[in-house]
Amino acid sequence: MNRLRRFLQTPEAIAGAIILALLIVMALAAPLLFPGDPQAIAGPALLPPFQDLSLPLGTDRLGRDVLAELFHGARTSLAVGLAAAAAALLIGSVVGTLAGFAGGLVDDVLMRITDAFQTVPGFLLALAFVSIVGPSLGVVVAAIALGAWTGPARVARAEVLSIRERDYVAGARVIGMHPLEIAFREVLPNALPPVLALSSVIVAAAILTEAALSFLGLGDPNRVTWGGMIAEGRTVLRTAPFLSVVPGIALVLTVLGVYLAGEGVVESTAVRRSLS
């Protein structure tokens, strides 16, 4: 409770929390408020917003309900963003822990692989991966994680390098604990906090990457995505700009919300650390 109060001390954190909460509500409520296929035709094509009460944000070129698409798109954005970030953090902390704890050749090999991934822009990597394997939700998540795990790996390794010199790691060796158990049960949990601090940046980047992939037509074709909606509206940008602007605003607000909330978390933990 105390933690929550400290988190909500800055206006930025409050704004971020509100945006994220709204987004989560949208994602959860989408199947209830808009049951059925959001890609089904709901009315006349290119109906402008605020004309028809049952279609408040109008319809797109094919007569699909923009509001329904927006809600269902929130599901995709959140799901892909969180899943990709989780995968990146998981891969990154495992690789970083192994490299930092084992040292020597293992460290060298793993870190050179990390270097290799880091020199290729993450988006290009995702693009290439999806083009080869074919678009589906799982592939998109994997593609984004592929470009995002290197940051967590480096942070985890640095943290592990300092933790492995502590007495309790020596103590674990003295009682005969297996090195892998020491690495993942004793060291990794204590190395996680700075790695987790990266998560807001990674989630935000993952949401943007997903949107960009969808914009290029490499998203899961069976799902509504904000990136796909923007691409869809692009062809009628001059006559019906709202088709691109509405999902664009949603995207900007989401990324902003994730950043602000993440910043708030980091700030509140920093305050706690300086207090203790």
Place this chain on the structure above:
Amino acid sequence: MTALLSIRDLSVRYRRDGVGALKGVSLHVEAGERLAIIGESGSGKSTLALAVAGLLAKGAVIDGTIEWTIPKSQTSHSFAPLSVLPDISPTRGEIEPSSPLSPISNVVGEMPAAKPPISPLVGEMSGRTEGGAVERQPSHPRDTIPHLGRDIGFVFQDPSSSLDPVMPVGKQIAEVARAHLGLGWPQSMTLAKTLLDRVRLPSPDAVLYAYPHQLSGGQKQRVAIAAAIAAGPKLLIADEATSALDTIVQAEIVALIRRLVAEDGMTLLFISHDIALAATLADRIAVLRHGELIELGETDQILNAPRHAYTRSLLDAHLGLDARPLLDRQGASA
């Protein structure tokens, strides 16, 4: 003898755990004496040192008073030397609660001043920061209360964390002199060199530009002591200053403190868990336990005729080179 400071009914409670760290401690520190404060962990000995220096963390709730008296014995004139307690008007004893030092600190001339209201907003510092603590004290006009760094020198237990790792040690010492004596850089550096010589560091010219990591633990503690005495404080507080050092270095640092205190006529507050070590240095010993002052007396009396059973148990627990080895006691009982 005049009291340099009089602590009356001092209680300190840390808000986080709500446990009293100090409970109604009353104590006079005579000008020029060497007073040891002895206690085990949780006895409140460090809290007492921090309270005197105005270094208690923000969360601390404080009750009671600490009154300071201008030492008149220093000079034949009524003026104190610059390095002692400048700008103190005997008629002005009251202090503002927003002062950088503990609001319970209070300077009086000949008369004790009225007790100021106690505010929980104590010193901006959060504790273990020595050296740095001296420098980071916010600048403010010369006020009428003892000032950490200028009037009080503080030596912490761990010299590695009390020195700035990325600043040459000479500069760290000079900074104290500059801030509190109003000297320019060249004079401050000259003074720093003199001080490094006084704390018996080999080749002060080289050490002046050395970084803390290039020095051993004992050498770092000597630097910390040099910084603490740079502004010619009246009171030197050594809070477990030798506990992190090995026996040989500890003995050297104690000898150094003894010499510096004698040369400069400083009053010494020596905080330690080691009653035997304290006895080698102190004129008087105060024994704290669970935040209470349970015994205070001349060192001789504490060692030879302790009044309190706890003091006796501390003395008995000391494993000296003349004690009967536990091995034998065990053998006897087995």
Place this chain on the structure above:
Amino acid sequence: MTVLAVSNLAKRYRRGGKPFAAVDDVSFEIGRAETLALAGPSGSGKSTIARLVLRLIEPDAGRIDFEGADFLALSGAALRARRARLQMVFQDPLAAFNPRATVARVLDDPLRIHNIASRAERPRRIAALLERVGLDASLASRAIHEISGGQRQRVAIARAIATRPSLIVLDEAVSALDVSVRGQILELLLDLQRQERIAYLFISHDLGVIRAVAHRIIVLDSGRVAESGDARAVIANPQSAIGKALVAATPRLTRSRP
């Protein structure tokens, strides 16, 4: 009977680009139920020897025989299994445990790793261990950071004896404790030594403590053995310069005894 025999042990480090010998040609033996103290100022190589003996670091030269077998020849699973017989207690009991651990977990680990007790049996064994070191069995559920320093050091001792070792390395194990607690911990260690015939490699810079519990002493200076012998004899009449300096620096209570 010899538990540990160390001969011509050497370990070099680089400091500021220059190699220096942290441990240089050190040899000693420890017998069953014997306490050998390593004394010396900081930087004399005490802790490096402890870490070498425990194989937390590897020596550059020398031989370590533990319970009659070449300890340096072991590796992997064989080494881990052997570690059950050679334990350690650290100076700072808070740093020696995983900050997230509970007392029960700390004591469960050695029992599990060395298959000393089945999962069902372990809680009972943990309770017995706690009682053996003078703690209440109910302490098991507490987090390590919640208990006092003295209790923590008792837990560290309980963990060390869980695997029934023949030798425990005590690296400044009582230096961070309050004097009243220190006496009790030393008594506990002596009691365990008599009951279980455990040998101790007792590392300390405090001659008073060494004199109270150790049979023999080795005084180290810059990684080399300065002198060695019966603990009380050496402390009463040190021959080496460093031995004399250590004795002279030890604070004395000059009490006129009644």
